[in-house]
Amino acid sequence: MSGTPDPLKDWLVAAWRDTFGDTTTARGGRVGDDGRTSRVPRFVPVSPFAAVPAAAAFTSSHLIASAAGNQTPIDVLTQLHDHRWPLTVVTAPLIGLDISRHRARRWSQMLESMVQQSTGHTPTKISVPLPMSGRTMRRATITLPRGAVIRPKQFEQFSRAVESAFDTELWAMTVRHDAHRDRLVLARTAIAPDTRSERQKVLQDALDAASIFKSPKVSVDTIDDSGIETGYRIAFAKSMNAGAPAFQAKVDEALASLAGPHESGRHWTCDWYPNKGYLVMRLVTAMPDRVDHPLELVDENLRHLPYATGAADRIMFWDVSTSSNKPHCLIVGPTGGGKTSVIRTLLTEAARRGIPFVGVDPKMIELDGLEGYPGCGAIIYDALRAAMFVRALHTEMMARNAYIHQMKIEGSQLPLMIAVLDEFFILSGKWQRLAKTGDDETKAQLKELDPLGAWADLAVLARSAGIRLLLGVQRPDASLFGGASGNARDNFGTRISLGNLSQDGALMMWGDSTVGREVDTSVKGRGIALGDDGNPVDAQMWWTPNVDKHPNKWNQLSESEKAIIDGLVPAEAPQFTCYSPELAEFIESERALAKRARSHGSVPEPIVIGAGRGDDAAVSMVKEERESAPEREADDDFADAIPASSVTAGQTVLVDDSGGELVPVTVDDVEVRRNKKGEVISTVLIVGTGRVKTRITFDATGVVALPDPDSVGAHA
Structure with missing residues (x-):
């Protein structure tokens, strides 16, 4: 029976051994x-x-x-x-x-x-x-055999x-x-009570689990007067990823989602300092849906032209000073996106700071309200006159550089001026069409003026001469700002995009195919602007009403908008200082032409079809009015224009027929030739149906016009 287990005996033996x-x-x-x-x-x-x-x-x-x-x-x-x-x-x-x-x-x-x-x-x-x-226990000392070796993993x-x-919850053993x-020493230390907020705990736990940073440490950076945490400092080990914009954007989004909505209604943003090994997560005021152009001088620096409000009430500005590395400004935006309002904002800010400007508006409806505004030299509508202006501006640049060289002075001592070229693709298209379909005198004049070549020189060399360029386009394209134009795009350091960009447009504007593609287009004036630190940020453009005081415009404005316009008018109009007689003569002649047009010009009254007259008589009257309209150009009704290299197969564009008229055609195929650097050399549009194909060749800067939807149906 000795082999039979005895539970009571076994328990007693175990208890004895455990105790004694x-x-x-x-x-x-x-x-x-x-x-x-x-x-x-x-x-x-x-x-x-x-x-x-x-x-x-x-x-x-x-x-x-x-x-x-x-x-x-x-x-x-x-x-x-x-x-x-x-x-x-x-x-x-x-x-x-x-x-x-x-x-x-x-x-x-x-x-x-x-x-x-x-x-x-x-x-x-x-x-x-x-x-x-x-x-x-409070403390323990473990004596090991002499010479005992303990490896790090052990x-x-x-x-x-x-x-x-x-x-335990109160004590930790080290x-x-x-x-x-030859000993191990254990010591008990009290654990300080965890006074961290729930938000700080969530951030720390998430970072510890994600392993995107090595040794992350979340600490409170700022607290408001009510004791609410408004900022966190996240320290981490320096790494290559921390300096990548794409990585930072993803981390920003994840941290904002983890932190959740704040009690104040403000939003989270992150300021990165990868070279120092930390970032600061702080609250910023939500982006406003509208910002009226403020009447006070927001920036006391008279060479900073503010135009938008970014996150955290950050003021976006165009630095036009001679020392600026962003001397020229590029604005990209579709029709109705707020591009014209931004241009008005910049020009009215320039005028109140004593900087004059000259504008080119090929559509005749964007900048016309600025004609006669204090500081406005002229607004040019005619394409040929615009080419003459670009060449005169080029001459002015050369004269200013010669003056600087002769007088041994700094370029910052010369007065600034701004040249505005709105709807540049349309203007470029008109120049190219006039060079093909104009009379012999016009063709010869355009060839001599070479406005695109003069434009490329201005973009590269005008900064030191005190000339600033403000360019407005509906979409960016490398063929217009690439090799043929002397890489002019690189000189437009101040960039603004409105609306949503395509993937190629985002890459061209911001160097990142994801920036500017998810703009809230339901908010007019919302876009992306380049901050003073060189990074693109969300911004709400200031709203500046049309400053035209013609009764038909003025009476449509609200009292608050009228107050904005009156408050922006400078007490003293900026004066032009021209260093070349060519530019001075051009501005004077353009002012005289504009004055004569306002005094003697006329446009035909609209005809209402079916208002008591036969359709044939109405059509005949319209023809008579058109024939009698002085100096009316057939190509003044461009809806839009794009570089030829941007045309896609199946797209409808306007081309010249044998009689010089613009007719819509559907592009069957597109051939784009590029050099080793990827820059466009030439573009061939293949149009036609069946076996009959027509090849239309464009050079690197070739531009085609886009028709209105109604005109496509009419020709069909």
Whole structure:
């Protein structure tokens, strides 16, 4: 029956071993349950030496009755009874001491087992001093065999085991290896209460789990007057990713989503400092849906022309100073996107700062309200006159450079002027059409003026001469700003895009195919602008009404819009200073032509079909009016124009027929030739149906006109 297990016996043996220890070895150690040698001594309680007499003292009356007739036990029990309270007082602390000693022995056993399992060494001694709390010890010293080696991974494994076994909500156990003394030292430290906000905890936990940064640390950066956290500083180890704009944009979006909506209604944004190893996440005011052109001078620097409000009430401006590395401005935006309002904002800001301007408006409806405005030299509508202006401006640039050279002065000492070319594709298309379909005198004049060549020189060289270019186009294209134009696009450091760009347009404007493609077009004037730090940011363009005070325009404005216009008018009109007689003569002649046109010019009145006259008579009257209209150009009704290299197969464009008229044709195929740098050399449009195909060749700067939808149907 010896093989039959006895549960009660097994339990008693286990309890005895757990309480008092195992069999002692010959060298003073003992053998544990796992077969390893243990240096933890057996537990010998001391409290029974006081507890047993104390118990006998309290039960002495019963024991004396049992020991009747035996005087010696009766005397001993009587003495114990007399000292029962002192014995009780002595027993209580001895019991507490035994409990602490037993707990210390249990901690020693655990530590010994951890050391053996993680390092393979058996400690020669483990000291756990008293007192200690119920769940953790205050300190422990583990003495290892002389010369014991603990590798980093072994030490890390042991530290994790200690942390798992002894750390509590209030205390943390740290481990130190004193290799020179062959010992491990454990010390208990109090854990400071976690006073972090829920938002800070979420950010820290998410960054720890994501592993996008090495050793991230989230701390509070700013707090408002109400004690609400409004900014966080996130420190991280420096890395290559931290400097990549695409990586920063993704992290910005993720952090804003984790932080969630703020109590103030403001939005989160991040300022990156990758060279210093941290970023600052802060609150900014939500982008406004509309910003009226402020009447006060927002920027006291008279060479900064503000035009928009970015995130965090950041003011966007065009730096036109001579030292600026962004001397010229490019505005890209579709019809109705707010491009004209931005141009008006920049020009009225220039006028109030004493900077004059001249404008070219081939559509005749965008800048006409600025004609006669203080500081406006002229607004040019005719394509041939615009070519003459570009050449005169080129002459002015050369004269200014010669003056600087002769007088030995700095370019910053010359007065500034701004030249505006709106709808540049349409203007370029008109120049090219006049060079093909104009009379011999016009062709010869355009060839001599070479406006596109003069334009390319201006874009590259005008900065040092105090001439600033403001260019407005409906879409960007490399063929117009590429190699044939002297890489003029690179000189337009100040860039603004309105509406949503195509992938190629975003890459061309911002160097990133994702920027400017998700603009909220439901908000008029919303777009992307280049910040003073060189990074594109969301911006709300200022609203500047049409400054034309003609009754037909003025009476349509609200009182607040009229107040804006009146408040922007400078007290003193800026004056032109021309260094070449060509530009001075051109501006004077253009003003005289404009004055004569306002005094003697006329346009035919509209004819209402079916208003009491026959259709034939109405059509005849319209023809008579058109024939009698002075100096009316057949190509003044361009809806839009694009570079020939941007045309796609299946698109309808306007081309000249044998009679010089613009007719719509559908492009069957497009062939674009490029050089090794990827710049357009020439473009061939293949049109026609069946076997009859026509190849129309354009040079690098070739532009084609786009028809109105109605005109396509009419020719069909």
